[in-house]
Amino acid sequence: MTRPVIVWWRSDLRVQDNTALAAAARQGPVVAVFLRSLPHWQRHGHGANKLDFWARGVAALRDDLEGLGIPLLHRDIDDFKEAPATLLAIARETGASALHFNHEYPVDERTRDAAVIDAFADAGLTAHGHHDDVAFAPGELLTGKGDYYGVFTPFAKAWHRQLTAERIALHDAPPPQTRLDIASDPLPELPALADTPIDSRHWPAGEGPAADRLERFLRFRARHYAEQRDFPAIRGTSELSPYLALGMISHRQCLQAVMAENNGALAEGDAGLTAWVNELVWREFYRHVAVGFPRVCRHRAFQRHTERLAWRDDEAGFAAWCEGRTGYPIVDAAMRQLVATGWMHNRLRMVTAMFLAKHLLIDWRHGEAFFLRHLVDGEFCANNGGWQWAASTGTDAAPYFRIFNPTTQSTRFDPDGRFLAEWLPALAELPAKARHAPPKDLLGSIDYPAPIVDHRAARARALEAFKALSAD
Numbered sequence: 322m323t324r325p326v327i328v329w330w331r332s333d334l335r336v337q338d339n340t341a342l343a344a345a346a347r348q349g350p351v352v353a354v355f356l357r358s359l360p361h362w363q364r365h366g367h368g369a370n371k372l373d374f375w376a377r378g379v380a381a382l383r384d385d386l387e388g389l390g391i392p393l394l395h396r397d398i399d400d401f402k403e404a405p406a407t408l409l410a411i412a413r414e415t416g417a418s419a420l421h422f423n424h425e426y427p428v429d430e431r432t433r434d435a436a437v438i439d440a441f442a443d444a445g446l447t448a449h450g451h452h453d454d455v456a457f458a459p460g461e462l463l464t465g466k467g468d469y470y471g472v473f474t475p476f477a478k479a480w481h482r483q484l485t486a487e488r489i490a491l492h493d494a495p496p497p498q499t500r501l502d503i504a505s506d507p508l509p510e511l512p513a514l515a516d517t518p519i520d521s522r523h524w525p526a527g528e529g530p531a532a533d534r535l536e537r538f539l540r541f542r543a544r545h546y547a548e549q550r551d552f553p554a555i556r557g558t559s560e561l562s563p564y565l566a567l568g569m570i571s572h573r574q575c576l577q578a579v580m581a582e583n584n585g586a587l588a589e590g591d592a593g594l595t596a597w598v599n600e601l602v603w604r605e606f607y608r609h610v611a612v613g614f615p616r617v618c619r620h621r622a623f624q625r626h627t628e629r630l631a632w633r634d635d636e637a638g639f640a641a642w643c644e645g646r647t648g649y650p651i652v653d654a655a656m657r658q659l660v661a662t663g664w665m666h667n668r669l670r671m672v673t674a675m676f677l678a679k680h681l682l683i684d685w686r687h688g689e690a691f692f693l694r695h696l697v698d699g700e701f702c703a704n705n706g707g708w709q710w711a712a713s714t715g716t717d718a719a720p721y722f723r724i725f726n727p728t729t730q731s732t733r734f735d736p737d738g739r740f741l742a743e744w745l746p747a748l749a750e751l752p753a754k755a756r757h758a759p760p761k762d763l764l765g766s767i768d769y770p771a772p773i774v775d776h777r778a779a780r781a782r783a784l785e786a787f788k789a790l791s792a793d
Contacts, residue, residue, distance in 0.1 A: 323349040323350065324349055324416050324417060324418040325349055325350045325351065325352045325415050325416065325417045325418070325501060325503075326345040326346075326348045326349045326350070326351055326352070326417060326418060326419050326420070326421065327345070327351075327352050327353075327354055327408070327411060327412060327415070327417045327419070327420045327421070328341050328342050328345045328351055328352070328353050328354070328420075328421050328422070329341075329354045329355075329356070329408065329420060329421070329422040330353060330354065330355050330379075330382065330422075331355075331356075331422065331423070331425060331430075331568075332425060332454075332566065332567050332568050332700070333423045333453060333454070333567075333568035333571075334375075334378040334379060334381070334382045334526075334527075334528075334567050334568050334569050335382070335385075335528045335531075335568055335569055335570065335571065336382070336385045336386065336389060336494040336495075336528070337491075337492075337493070337494050337528060337571075337574070338491045338492050338493075338494075338571045338573055338574050339423070339453065339492060339494070339568075339571075340423055340451040340452075340453035340492055341421040341422050341423045341449075341451045341453060342421070342492075342494070342495065343492035343493070343494075343495065344421050344449065344451060345419070345421040346495035346498070348418075348419060348421075349418065349419075350498050350499065350501055351389075351391045351495070351498065352391070352392055352394065352411075352415050352417060352501065352503060353382075353386050353391050353392065353393040353394065354393070354394045354395075354396070354408065354411055355379050355382075355393060355394070355395050355396075356396050356397075356398050356404055356407060356408070357376075357379075357395065357396070357397050357398070357509075358397075358398050358399070358400070358401060358404075359372065359397070359512070360399045360400065361398075361399065361400050361401050363514075365429070366690050366693040366694060366699075367693060367694075367699060368514075368516055368693065368694035368695055368696075368699065369514040369515065369516040369517060369518040370516075370518050370519050370663035370695060370696065370697040370699075371566075371567075371663075371696065371697055371698075371699050372511065372514060372518070373511060373514075373518035373519075373521065374518075374521075374524055374526055374563060374567065374663075374697050375567060376508075376511045377521060377525075377526035377527075378526040378527060378567050378569055379393075379395075379508060380508055380526070381526050381527030381528065381529075381569075382527070383505060383508060384527075385527075385528060386505075387505065388497065389494065389495060389496075389497050389498060390497045390498045390499065390500045390501075391498065392500075392501060392503045392504060392505040393505045393506065394411060394415075394503075394505070394506050395506040395507075395508055395509070396411070396506075397509070401429060401430075401432070401433040402433075402436070404433050404436070404437055405436050405437045405439075405440035405441075406440070408420060408437055408440075408441075409440055409441065409444055409446075412441070412444075412446060415503060417446075418446065418447075419441075419446060419447045419448070419449065420437070420441055420446070420447070420448040420449070421448075421449045421451065422434065422437075422448070422449075422450055422451070423450070423451050423452075423453035423454060423568075424450045424451065424452050424453070424454065424458075425454070426454075426459065426608045426609075426611045426612050426702060427611050427618045427701045427702065428611070428615050428618035428619065429618070431612070434450055438450065453568075453571070454568070454571075454572065454605075454608065455572070455605045455608055455609075456480065456484060456488045456489055456572070456573075456605060457480065457483070457488070457605070457609075459608065459609045459611075459612035459613060460612070460613075462476060462479045462480060462483065462609065468613075469609060469610070469612070469613025469614065470606070470609065470610075470613075471610070471613075471614070471623070471716050472716065472717055473602075473603060473606050473716065473717045474717075476602075476606050476609070477599065477602045477603075477606070480602050480605070480606075481587065481588045481602075484587070489572075489573045489576050489577065490573070491573055491574065491577060516694070516695075518663075519661070519662060519663045519697070523662055523663065523664075523697075524563050524663065524664075524697050526569065527569060528569055528570065530564070530569075531561065531564035531569040531570035532570065532574075534559065534560055534561055534564065535559070535561060535570060535574070535575060535578055536578075538559040538560070538561065539578055539579075539582055542556065542557055542558075542559075543559070543579075543582065543591075543593050543594055543597060544591055544593040544594065545557060545593055546558070546559075546593035546594070546596050546597050547592040547593045547595075547596040548593075550596070550667065550668070551668040551734050552668075552734050552735065553654075553655070553658075553666040553668060553669055553734065553735060553740040554735055554737070554739040554740040554743070558666065558667060559597065560664075561575070562664075562698035562703075563663075563664070563697045563698040565604065565698075566698045566699070566700040566703075572601050572604070572605070575601060576598065576601065579594050579597065579598055582594060583595070603703075603706075604702075604703055606706075606716075607702040607703050607705070607706035607716075608702050610623070610702070610706060610716055611701070611702045611705075614716075617705055617706075617709070617715070618701070618705075620686055622709065622714035622715070623709055623714060623715040623716050624709075624713075624714050624715065626790055627712075627713065627714040627790065629790055630714075630786060630787070630790065631682075631786055631789065632682060632683060632684040633681065633682045633683055635681055635682075635683055637773075638681045638683060638773060638774070639677075639681070639683055639687060641770075641773050642656065642673070642676065642677050642681065642683075642688075643656065643691055644656070645657040645660070645744075645745075646770050647676070647770075647772065647773050647774075648769070648770045648771050648772035648773050649676065649727040649728070649731075649758075649772055650727075650731060650738075650741045650745055650748060650756060650757060650758070650759070650769075651669070651672060651727050651728075651730055651731035651735065651740075651741065651757070652672060652673050652676050652727050653744075653745060654669075654740055654741050654743070654744035654745050655669035655670075655672065655673045655744075656673060657744045657745070658744055659673075659692070659695050659696070660695055661744075663695060663696060663697035663698075664696065664697055664698065665692075665696070668730075668734055670692075670707055670711075671707070671710075671711055671725070672725055672727060672730050673688075674688055674692075674707065674708055674711035674712065675711045675712075675724065675725045676725070676727055678708075678711055678712035678713075679712075679713075679724045679725075679779070679780070679783040680724070680727075680774050680776070680779040680780075680783070681774065681779070682779075682782060682783055682786060685708045685709065685711070685712035685714060686708075688708060689704060689705060689708040692704055692708070713787065721783075721784070721787035721788075722784060722787075724779075724780050724783055724784075726776055727776070728757050728758045728776070731756075731757040731758075732754075732757050735757075736753075737753045738751075738753040738754070738756035738757060741756045741757070742756065745769065747767045747768040747769045748767070748769060750767075751763065751767070
């Protein structure tokens with residue numbers, strides 16, 4: 322009888338279009354494994370919202386695997402260093418001949434996976450890693466000098482130029498297999514966490530909800546994405562980021578769905594569809610950056626010279642930013658949306674991040690950690706990339722002199738103040754135009770604070786701090 326093959330699931334919680342599953346099923350009957358690493362994940366900043374979504378995603382995956390006759394074994398480990406021994410023990414228990422998994426790209430994950438491959442080789446077994454989450458494995462797209470790209474636009478051009486149909490071909494889920502004499506493990510409850518997770522109804526977990534969101538986005542919003550994605554009061558984005566972050570849907574499924582709507586094209590055609598594809602390419606770009614420039618995985622700035630920035634130690638300012646009481650309505654409304662829903666509109670992620678790093682001149686790493694703690698879609702590569710962009714320390718870094726005026730951003734992208742009124746009830750009674758920067762004579766009569774910093778003064782301070790770098 323053919324020996325079983327282990328598939329190790331991590332942030333790829335689906336059976337459709339799963340490269341590791343498809344490869345393993347061609348080799349033999351499959352045994353699924355999930356290693357829950359709560360202490361490790363928490364030490365590295367993942368918060369209750371993502372951990373809860375992850376747990377619900379594993380439960381949905383188990384149901385899907387059950388329909389294929391695949392048992393799911395669940396193990397708890399305290400640290401990634403325990404993964405090799407734990408997986409080898411499962412291989413011996415099940416008589417498995419091989420292990421398959423899909424690559425993850427931050428340094429800790431790559432170190433863990435390399436240790437697993439070595440441990441299996443030492444035991445006379447094979448472990449195969451698959452580049453499932455990207456169209457091009459890190460290192461396949463390089464500059465003319467043979468370096469990793471540190472700027473997005475040439476990376477995107479190379480991505481589109483070299484993309485082939487084979488790179489984004491879908492993998493069918495395997496047919497149901499004859500059931501093995503191995504029972505699935507019961508899934509343990511998620512233990513009490515420091516923060517209470519958001520209501521699970523905000524983000525139902527699994528492949529089904531992910532597919533439904535993709536279908537609704539393409540049917541109703543995708544063709545307006547380019548002109549509506551920056552307006553937080555409009556439901557103009559895909560809202561697929563949590564599902565992509567944990568692999569409940571694949572980038573290939575998204576790209577294939579776009580091609581079906583866009584006459585087979587990804588780089589041209591409908592402006593809304595191509596703009597959304599661009600966001601998917603950004604997501605892949607940041608994975609390449611994590612591999613090519615591993616210092617970003619070690620709390621270091623991509624732009625080395627910005628390591629000398631004189632960040633301010635401002636506990637009160639940071640607390641005001643976290644709690645949505647900076648006195649800048651668009652910043653405060655966005656931060657309250659994040660804490661309440663585990664998600665923030667993309668335009669507002671840029672606005673709030675730039676406010677912390679430029680207006681308050683607080684180290685971007687504090688904001689990066691706060692976002693990761695609260696975001697249901699929190700994953701290292703995109704979160705780090707976005708924060709470093711806003712702080713002018715990263716790839717494609719916004720020029721240091723680009724400092725968003727929060728009030729201008731608010732009037733431009735929430736002109737009627739609808740988003741502000743939704744998240745800041747104290748401003749709802751004000752005329753729409755007054756919500757963006759409540760007049761001083763009204764602040765005493767409403768429950769809303771005065772600005773904690775003056776925009777012009779803050780801008781001048783940030784410019785001085787960045788200019789000092791070139792003077793060193």
